[in-house]
Amino acid sequence: HELGNVDTTVLEVVKNNIISVLRSVESQRIINHLVRDDMYSGLKTVEYLYSEGKTVIDKYPTSAVCLFKLINLPKINEKVNRKTGNDVITKVSHMIKDNLSNEYIFVRYNGPKFAIVFSGSDVEGVAQFMEDIKYRVETMKVANKEEKQATARPIPYVIPKINVAITTYYKGTALDGVLSKLEEYLDSTDENESEINYL
Numbered sequence: 201h202e203l204g205n206v207d208t209t210v211l212e213v214v215k216n217n218i219i220s221v222l223r224s225v226e227s228q229r230i231i232n233h234l235v236r237d238d239m240y241s242g243l244k245t246v247e248y249l250y251s252e253g254k255t256v257i258d259k260y261p262t263s264a265v266c267l268f269k270l271i272n273l274p275k276i277n278e279k280v281n282r283k284t285g286n287d288v289i290t291k292v293s294h295m296i297k298d299n300l301s302n303e304y305i306f307v308r309y310n311g312p313k314f315a316i317v318f319s320g321s322d323v324e325g326v327a328q329f330m331e332d333i334k335y336r337v338e339t340m341k342v343a344n345k346e347e348k349q350a351t352a353r354p355i356p357y358v359i360p361k362i363n364v365a366i367t368t369y370y371k372g373t374a375l376d377g378v379l380s381k382l383e384e385y386l387d388s389t390d391e392n393e394s395e396i397n398y399l
Contacts, residue, residue: 243293243308249315249375253305258371260320265375266330267382268364271394273312276358283345288360292337299333313386315379323366323398330364330396337362338394363389367399 257263277285300306309315318326341357365382
């Protein structure tokens with residue numbers, strides 16, 4: 201009868217905390233199993249950021265988080281063809297990945313959006329790098345994969361365009377919240393805007 205005099209509200213709080221911990225562990229296990237490689241970019245999917253990637257990111261008190269969008273990918277898919285659009289994703293992803301340190305995490309966020317977390321870097325330090333990446337992406341010519349089209353003048357190549365948003369992530373805060381804020385910003389801009397924005 202040692203627990204007979206314990207306040208039941210205390211026991212209820214303990215029970216709820218144990219349940220919360222178990223749910224968190226289960227959620228993390230589910231996220232870890234959702235991680236896969238994207239077929240076209242060869243990158244990990246966004247779930248990687250919230251599982252293994254978060255372990256690397258949280259080694260540092262702050263990191264720069266960058267979300268960029270291939271703004272003309274939907275038009276390339278529609279006006280040229282999807283094979284060329286897929287090739288744009290592959291070439292842009294490989295070029296950026298080849299220029300990133302292993303400590304930085306680069307994932308396919310969703311659709312035409314990609315995320316890079318520059319672990320331990322600040323926004324100012326990332327600015328010049330992203331200027332260089334933007335220049336390289338926007339001078340890249342990706343050949344049309346199917347020039348035999350019904351149109352009178354086939355498009356021989358396409359040039360990708362990106363819109364970039366960068367902000368700071370602080371260890372212990374919600375990484376998904378930071379990425380959602382960047383995504384909202386990119387989705388709210390003019391569809392032709394091709395800038396580097398600091399939030």
